[in-house]
Each structure stands twice: as structure tokens, then as C-alpha cells.
Amino acid sequence: MxxxxxxxxxxxxxxxxxxxxxxxxxxxxxxxxxxxxxxxxxxxxxxxxxxxxxxxxxxxxxxxxxxxxxxxxxxxxxxxxxxxxxxxxxxxxxxxxxxxxxxxxxxxxxxxxxxxxxxxxxxxxxxxxxxxxxxxxxxxxxxxxxxxxxxxxxxxxxxxxxxxxxxxxxxxxxxxxxxxxxxxxxxxxxxxxxxxxxxxxxxxxxxxxxxxxxxxxxxxxxxxxxxxxxxxxxxxxxxxxxxxxxxxxxxxxxxxxxxxxxxxxxxxxxxxxxxxxxxxxxxxxxxxxxxxxxxxxxxxxxxxxxxxxxxxxxxxxxxxxxxxxxxxxxxxxxxxxxxxxxxxxxxxxxxxxxxxxxxxxxxxxxxxxxxxxxxxxxxxxEGVLAGLALAALMALRRLTRITVDKREEPNGRLHATVSGSLTFLGVPRLTQELRTIPAGTVVDLDLNIDFMDNAAFDALHNWRLDHERLGGTVTIDELHDEWYTLAAGGARMFPAKSPPKPSGRWWLPWTHRRPDSATTVECRLTQGAEEFHRRTAPLVRPILTELAAGQQPTHLFITCADSRIMPSLITSSGPGDLFTVRNIGNLVPRAGSLPGDDSVAAAVEYATRVLNVHTITVCGHSGCGAMAALLSGPATTADLPQLRRWLQHGDPSLSRLGGERPGDALELLCRQNVQQQLENLRTYPRVEEQVAAGRLKLVGLYFDIGAAQVDVVPPVMPVPPEPTQR
Structure with missing residues (x-):
């Protein structure tokens, strides 16, 4: 020292x-x-x-x-x-x-x-x-x-x-x-x-x-x-x-x-x-x-x-x-x-x-x-030992507690969800709840469990056989590892609990979940909200409570309004990470361009002057409808005057493509459009100033929908001026 x-x-x-x-x-x-x-x-x-x-x-x-x-x-x-x-x-x-x-x-x-x-x-x-x-x-x-x-x-x-x-x-x-x-x-x-x-x-x-x-x-x-x-x-x-x-x-x-x-x-x-x-x-x-x-x-x-x-x-x-x-x-x-x-x-x-x-x-x-x-x-x-014993029993009870939720669907089906760890301690509750299901009912049963022992499997399997023998049907969907499927097939069970996984099927579109689980858009939205409250809200509530006082995102994320693009899904981000702007064609109108648009400009201004984001990302995607309309010409949007005026901001991207139109012109235009919007961002003085100072980074992404793959699109490097001849 x-x-x-x-x-x-x-x-x-x-x-x-x-x-x-x-x-x-x-x-x-x-x-x-x-x-x-x-x-x-x-x-x-x-x-x-x-x-x-x-x-x-x-x-x-x-x-x-x-x-x-x-x-x-x-x-x-x-x-x-x-x-x-x-x-x-x-x-x-x-x-x-x-x-x-x-x-x-x-x-x-x-x-x-x-x-x-x-x-x-x-x-x-x-x-x-x-x-x-x-x-x-x-x-x-x-x-x-x-x-x-x-x-x-x-x-x-x-x-x-x-x-x-x-x-x-x-x-x-x-x-x-x-x-x-x-x-x-x-x-x-x-x-x-x-x-x-x-x-x-x-x-x-x-x-x-x-x-x-x-x-x-x-x-x-x-x-x-x-x-x-x-x-x-x-x-x-x-x-x-x-x-x-x-x-x-x-x-x-x-x-x-x-x-x-x-x-x-x-x-x-x-x-x-x-x-x-x-x-x-x-x-x-x-x-x-x-x-x-x-x-x-x-x-x-x-x-x-x-x-x-x-x-x-x-x-x-x-x-x-x-x-x-x-x-x-x-x-x-x-x-x-x-x-x-x-x-x-x-x-x-x-x-x-x-x-x-x-x-x-x-x-x-x-x-x-x-x-x-x-x-x-x-x-x-003696007092400490008694307390420890009771604490262990209460912990065991909590760990083996199960919940059974049942609700009738509009089409007459019954949707039931069993959550928790299925052990012999939960068999009485499980059988009591399942026996209240009327005979002949079509049952969609979700098993949101992380463990199942032999006693629980026997109780569930015997109920299923009895219910189907009386004219009902039971469709079982396991949200974690396939405990029931393995046990029914005679395979060796897992030695320990399943690792934690996100509950539910929140990332699936409605059409790929339980068939006919909802007949109207309104039912889908309300049932989705109910599922959020039941499964997801308890998990995200602590984070959202912290964020309730205000936001401090690090990224401005500009992407297309296409329904197939989910920014949080493709970037593995969570609440508070992305300040998101979505529009048709993920376009960024150049500063002062006509026709004027204050929406994107306001978002850029707020992100750079108030939120002080570190990165602005423009994310395009394959098969973009806006780029396809640009390629097809004005006739495609003749009956859509608002859309026609908006797509004029995409003309510089179309000009980059040139006169030749190769077979993959649409994909090429979708990628070049990302590069063009990155250049458009630099027409905003505040953006250019922060980029030059090294405080802001511009990033381009391209999402291939069919391949579920995200690629980085490099910006076009400016061509240095030629040296003057002496």
C-alpha cells in the first residue's frame, strides 16, 4: 500500500x-x-x-x-x-x-x-x-x-x-x-x-x-x-x-x-x-x-x-x-x-x-x-423448531396449491385452466372442480403446470376417460412441458419441475389459438384483456409500477403499421424501452418537405430534445404494401387520395431503385427505403447535430417476415468530394 x-x-x-x-x-x-x-x-x-x-x-x-x-x-x-x-x-x-x-x-x-x-x-x-x-x-x-x-x-x-x-x-x-x-x-x-x-x-x-x-x-x-x-x-x-x-x-x-x-x-x-x-x-x-x-x-x-x-x-x-x-x-x-x-x-x-x-x-x-x-x-x-416446522408446512402448501378456473365460451364450449403444481395434495381440489363440469360438455383444458406426480395424473386421466365415455370431449393443451402427454404415453417423467416460462400463448394471433374460442372481434378483445389481467398483469405489474411516474426510453423506433410487425417481439424489448412511431411504409418525411406532416417530425423532435434517446431505428420489412404500391404506380392509389399524398414521401426511395426493375425489385426497394429514411432523418438539424457529436446513432433494420429474421441494414456512406486539381 x-x-x-x-x-x-x-x-x-x-x-x-x-x-x-x-x-x-x-x-x-x-x-x-x-x-x-x-x-x-x-x-x-x-x-x-x-x-x-x-x-x-x-x-x-x-x-x-x-x-x-x-x-x-x-x-x-x-x-x-x-x-x-x-x-x-x-x-x-x-x-x-x-x-x-x-x-x-x-x-x-x-x-x-x-x-x-x-x-x-x-x-x-x-x-x-x-x-x-x-x-x-x-x-x-x-x-x-x-x-x-x-x-x-x-x-x-x-x-x-x-x-x-x-x-x-x-x-x-x-x-x-x-x-x-x-x-x-x-x-x-x-x-x-x-x-x-x-x-x-x-x-x-x-x-x-x-x-x-x-x-x-x-x-x-x-x-x-x-x-x-x-x-x-x-x-x-x-x-x-x-x-x-x-x-x-x-x-x-x-x-x-x-x-x-x-x-x-x-x-x-x-x-x-x-x-x-x-x-x-x-x-x-x-x-x-x-x-x-x-x-x-x-x-x-x-x-x-x-x-x-x-x-x-x-x-x-x-x-x-x-x-x-x-x-x-x-x-x-x-x-x-x-x-x-x-x-x-x-x-x-x-x-x-x-x-x-x-x-x-x-x-x-x-x-x-x-x-x-x-x-x-x-x-x-422448542419455539424456534415449532415455527420452522409450521413455516415449512405452509411453504409446502403454497408450492402445491392449484387453481382451477372455468368459463363458458360463446359457442357452448367450456374453457378450463389448471394452474400450479399437480401433486397428491391437490388431487381432492382437482377432482372436486372437474366433477362439477356437466356430462357431454366440450371441454378445452389448459394445463398451466410445472409438475405432475402419478396421483394427479391418475385423477386427471380417469376423469377424462369418464367424461368422454359419457359423450363429452376433452382437448388438453399443456402450456409448459408435456407432463400429461408423457405420462399417458408411458414415458419417463421429468425428474424436477419445469423451468419458468412465459404463461399463455400471448404471442400467437387469435386465429391460431383455441379454434372458435371467440366469434366476434369484441369478444376477442375483451377475452384478451381478461387473459392479460389473469396471466400477464401479475408478472409485469412491478415493472409498470416503477415506470408509472414517467418514461425514459433509449430508442426511437420507427416502423411500418403492418399488423405482422411487433416491435417488442422482434427486439425482445419490454415496457419503457422503445418510443415507437408507426406509419404506412415506415416513412420519415424530409424536414420542410411537401406535403407537410407534423406527426413524425413531432416524434423526432420530442425524442431528441426531451427524451434524449441514444438511438433512432428505422425498421422496414419484406412484402411491404406501401413499397408495392410505389412500384405499381399512381393508378394503384387512385381511389385513396390520402394514401396517395402520403406515399409521395416514398418517391426518393423509388428513385434510388433506378429504371431497371429486377425480379426482386420489391425486396430491394424495401431495404433501400430503410436507407433512404435514415438519410431523411439527417435533414433534421437536431438529429444531424447529435449524430455529428457522437451522441446519437442511426440504425436500420429489415424484418424478413417469412424467415422470422431481423437483419441490420447499413446506412449509405456519403461519397467524399473529389480533390481539386492544381
Whole structure:
């Protein structure tokens, strides 16, 4: 690395990362202490985990801005392990969990964690938040938390009746500051709300001499004791180890993905991040700290504070370490009830209405509720497993859901469409719908499916045989791979689902679709609109929603009004790509020519002056009726005066052909007409100016209808002037 690059990196750290690290540090200290208290661990364990998470993950992790440390989501697990095995044995479990995370990162399985349904994650966090809030509410009221959420809830009324005044006042004051802090002026809100709440509560309790419980960290950092092996059933130990490894890893990776959407720096390397989290957990366990994970609150604060690199997280860990070693005595001024009130507030805030609305929008409220209820009533692992199981069942139901649409055609035929994946789970619905079709009906059955198993084939095939035996007819059209045809012929079925393909037969003309499906033009148009709403609109709606505010096409596309030409089809373009002008003969009248025509000129003017297109394309085609009329002479259009005047703009193309008329004169004229219109475009000053400046390109295309082939027509190169004789 060059000296200038090093200096630039150092200046960036001073300008952006140093201030951001101080902001995150001020948030990390109170939250780390509160999480340690809620987990039943030594308070110093929270500070150790915050320092290790910041320094180790900051240096070795895969994200530039994620901040790691103790997390509330693991509080319930850690509290259970501490209660069962003791604190020093819990440190060993943390070390083993870190080793598992390192192995998972080495084997590059980090992406698998993203398969967890967000409804399960949000439900787990909400359940943990409620458990923490219920437990710490007892501390705020002057009592002690119970062994379970139900016990905390049932004993809460008695605790309220026996509550202690000063302790309750400290808790209420802490929560009040947290609630109103976000509404204060911005220069005051520069102090993080958790730190402000603790300072106000501690200062008020000290001034008025309230009787509160004080925090004592005297000698907690230096009184280190080595971890010890857990005593008990190793099956439970392994279960706890895997639970910490997977939950902490999943939360860290989901945090990385969420934070990547909030900054413009380098994207996170998830496998490296998982390995970095594992090494941090090994170090935290050895030093007597809590398990470590990426924390969304601190990471979001880090980004909003302007962090640019991993040095913000590293420095935040350094500040926590310095505080624990040199200023730990100041913590004794913080009331324990204030920390508990802070945790009650944070626990309740985990129930995010935004998350609830999001999962409700995807019909995953049952997964959210089951996960949250399981975590509260049974346990963290059981609740998560129950949520995952329900999410898998709901996903299976969605993947195997089928729809059967039936409508009667004007000619008495019945048109039915079966959509989805035809498996044994959909057979009851399929047979129920098919049996409602009256006997003797002529049925056109579209199979818009991507899979069919044996049970579904048997049900469909048996219904078809029964219907035809009773005098009806069934015509089956498969819009994707021929699942039914292959199964009926005894051929081997495809091993997997069909790849996605455009649904329907939108590119076919009406006359080539279902015969006699419509008897009038009006029916064809209305049924086409219905088919668009049913099949195509859901696919293009997201794009059209984006384009609704305005257009910004890159091409002006001038082509013939011939019904056989579909610009989007032959150019594989979509909505918003082409600014299209169609007229008879794809003609571009020369600037100022007579008879005058403002339509094409207006389109050229708008495309070059307002839309600033990059390309103007003139597309001709084989068998053009306008060119055939030019070849046949004025008599052909004697009874069509408007058309005769319009075709005068094609006379220069006819002149290019010359007096000789070869057998392929029509095709030659169609191609030369494209070249002529490209020359006509350059008579417009704005077009010529942009072409000369290299900002606009003129392109000619020729579509051979019979061969379904598009060729590029090169423009005629101008002949350079002959050098003058001296």
C-alpha cells in the first residue's frame, strides 16, 4: 500500500470512524450491562463480550460496518445454561459454540442460514423480548425474577402490590426518558437515548438520596477464573452449544444482510463473518464473556453515525475495554432498577409493528405467533423448531396449491385452466372442480403446470376417460412441458419441475389459438384483456409500477403499421424501452418537405430534445404494401387520395431503385427505403447535430417476415468530394 493511500485511510478513520465508534460505545456499555444482568451472568461478562466482539469481529469478520457484542436474543439460552451448569461451565459452552461457527464458516455454509423464515426470526425476538420484559419488570418493582415467563406473569400482581417506591420511581423515570428522547431537538439527541436515560436516573437517585440497588464492578474485570467443564448430561451440553452457535450465527448473518442495504461500502463476506464471529466467541468464552453476535441496533447506529470501515467497530471495542479497566468504578452510580427498566423498554420494542405488518402481508402471521408463543411458554429451541416446522408446512402448501378456473365460451364450449403444481395434495381440489363440469360438455383444458406426480395424473386421466365415455370431449393443451402427454404415453417423467416460462400463448394471433374460442372481434378483445389481467398483469405489474411516474426510453423506433410487425417481439424489448412511431411504409418525411406532416417530425423532435434517446431505428420489412404500391404506380392509389399524398414521401426511395426493375425489385426497394429514411432523418438539424457529436446513432433494420429474421441494414456512406486539381 502506498504512503498516500495509508494517509488517506488514516484521515478517513479520524474523520468518520472515530466519531461513529464513540457513539456506538455510549450505547454498547449500558446495553451490555443490562443483557448480562438479564442472563444471570457477571456484569463484567457483558463488557468483556462487547470489547471482544468489537475488536475480534471488527478485525477478522466479513462486514465493514456490523458491530458485534452480547445480544438480547441469546439471553434466555444463556440464563438457562447458567442456571443449570454455572457461569464458568457456560463459558466452555460458548467456546465450543464458537468453534462450531468457525467450522461452518470454513465449509462455506453461511448462506444456508438465510433460508430461515423472517417470521420465525421476528417471532423468536418478540418472544425473547417479552420474557426479558416480564423478568426485569420484577426487578424494577423491587423484587426478583422467577424461573419462567408464566411464573413471572402470574406473580406480577402480587409484586405490584408489594412494590418499593424509590425503585419504581427510578424505573418509571428511565422509561419516560427513553420515550421522550426521540422528540427532543436534534443537538440534544446526539447523546444516545439509553445513556441519557441511565444518566438521568442515576443523577436523580443520587440528588434525592433514593434507596436503590447499586451496581458494583469492583475487581470484576481482574478477578478472572478459568472456564471449567460442564458437569451433567453431555447431550444437553451439546444441544446448548449448537443452539448458541446456530442462533448467534443466524442473527449475525441476517444482521449483515440487513445492514448491507443501509450503506454503499463493500458487501459483506458471510462465510468470513461467520468465522470471525466464531473466533470472537472462543475468545469471549476464554476471557469470561457472554456469547457474541452481530447486533442490529449497534450496527444501524454505526452506519447512521457515518462509519466507513471496520475501524469503527474495533475502536468501539477499545473504548469499552478502557472503560471497564479504568472507569468501572463509575458504574456503581447506576441503579440496578434503571438497567432493568432499560431492558423492559428494549424487550417491549422487539415487538415491532413493522415486522408484524410485513409478515401479515405474506400471510405468515401464524408462523410468527407460534414461534413467539412457543418461546414464551415452552422454550427458545422448542419455539424456534415449532415455527420452522409450521413455516415449512405452509411453504409446502403454497408450492402445491392449484387453481382451477372455468368459463363458458360463446359457442357452448367450456374453457378450463389448471394452474400450479399437480401433486397428491391437490388431487381432492382437482377432482372436486372437474366433477362439477356437466356430462357431454366440450371441454378445452389448459394445463398451466410445472409438475405432475402419478396421483394427479391418475385423477386427471380417469376423469377424462369418464367424461368422454359419457359423450363429452376433452382437448388438453399443456402450456409448459408435456407432463400429461408423457405420462399417458408411458414415458419417463421429468425428474424436477419445469423451468419458468412465459404463461399463455400471448404471442400467437387469435386465429391460431383455441379454434372458435371467440366469434366476434369484441369478444376477442375483451377475452384478451381478461387473459392479460389473469396471466400477464401479475408478472409485469412491478415493472409498470416503477415506470408509472414517467418514461425514459433509449430508442426511437420507427416502423411500418403492418399488423405482422411487433416491435417488442422482434427486439425482445419490454415496457419503457422503445418510443415507437408507426406509419404506412415506415416513412420519415424530409424536414420542410411537401406535403407537410407534423406527426413524425413531432416524434423526432420530442425524442431528441426531451427524451434524449441514444438511438433512432428505422425498421422496414419484406412484402411491404406501401413499397408495392410505389412500384405499381399512381393508378394503384387512385381511389385513396390520402394514401396517395402520403406515399409521395416514398418517391426518393423509388428513385434510388433506378429504371431497371429486377425480379426482386420489391425486396430491394424495401431495404433501400430503410436507407433512404435514415438519410431523411439527417435533414433534421437536431438529429444531424447529435449524430455529428457522437451522441446519437442511426440504425436500420429489415424484418424478413417469412424467415422470422431481423437483419441490420447499413446506412449509405456519403461519397467524399473529389480533390481539386492544381
Amino acid at each position: 502506498s504512503k498516500s493511500t495509508t494517509e488517506s485511510s488514516f484521515l478517513q478513520t479520524l474523520r468518520y470512524d472515530l466519531p461513529a465508534s464513540l457513539v456506538v460505545f455510549l450505547i454498547a456499555v449500558p446495553l451490555s450491562l443490562g443483557i448480562a444482568m438479564a442472563a444471570g451472568a457477571p456484569l463484567a461478562a457483558g463488557l468483556i463480550a462487547a470489547a471482544v466482539g468489537g475488536i475480534v469481529v471488527g478485525l477478522l469478520g466479513g462486514s465493514a460496518v456490523v458491530v458485534s457484542g452480547p445480544t438480547a436474543s441469546l439471553t434466555v439460552v444463556v440464563a438457562g445454561l447458567v442456571h443449570t451448569y454455572g457461569w464458568r461451565a457456560t463459558c466452555v459452552i460458548t467456546i465450543l459454540a464458537g468453534a462450531v461457527q468457525v467450522l461452518l464458516g470454513v465449509f462455506r455454509v453461511a448462506r444456508a442460514a438465510l433460508a430461515v423464515s423472517p417470521a420465525v426470526v421476528h417471532g423468536m425476538l418478540a418472544g425473547v423480548g417479552i420474557i426479558i420484559a416480564l423478568a426485569q419488570l420484577h426487578v424494577v418493582l423491587g423484587g426478583s425474577p422467577q424461573h419462567s415467563a408464566l411464573a413471572n406473569l402470574t406473580q406480577l400482581p402480587g409484586q405490584i402490590l408489594d412494590m418499593h417506591g424509590h425503585k419504581v420511581m427510578v424505573g418509571v423515570l428511565t422509561v419516560t426518558v427513553m420515550l421522550v428522547w426521540g422528540r427532543l431537538p436534534q443537538h440534544i439527541r446526539a447523546i444516545p437515548a439509553p445513556l441519557a436515560a441511565l444518566l438521568v436516573a442515576a443523577g436523580t437517585a443520587w440528588v434525592f438520596g433514593w434507596n436503590v440497588t447499586r451496581i458494583d464492578l469492583t475487581g470484576a474485570i481482574t478477578a478472572w477464573a478459568p472456564p471449567e467443564l460442564p458437569r451433567g448430561d453431555w447431550h444437553d451440553v451439546v444441544g446448548g452449544m449448537l443452539l448458541i452457535a446456530l442462533l448467534a450465527g443466524a442473527e449475525s448473518l441476517l444482521c449483515c444482510v440487513a445492514i448491507d442495504g443501509q450503506h454503499t461500502g463493500r458487501r459483506a463476506d458471510l462465510d468470513r463473518e461467520l468465522s470471525g464471529q466464531g473466533l470472537a466467541n472462543v475468545a469471549s468464552g476464554l476471557l469470561g464473556g457472554l456469547p457474541v453476535a452481530g447486533v442490529i441496533v449497534r450496527s444501524t447506529t454505526n452506519v447512521r453515525a457515518g462509519a466507513r470501515s471496520h475501524w469503527s467497530a474495533v475502536l468501539h471495542g477499545v473504548w469499552v475495554l478502557i472503560f471497564a479497566l479504568c472507569l468501572g468504578g463509575t458504574i456503581q452510580f447506576i441503579p440496578m432498577e434503571a438497567l432493568a427498566a432499560l431492558l423492559v423498554f428494549i424487550g417491549i420494542r422487539t415487538i415491532s409493528l413493522g415486522h408484524v405488518r410485513k409478515v401479515h402481508g405474506h400471510n405468515e402471521i401464524p408462523v410468527y405467533v407460534v414461534t413467539m408463543g412457543g418461546v414464551i411458554l415452552v422454550g427458545l429451541a
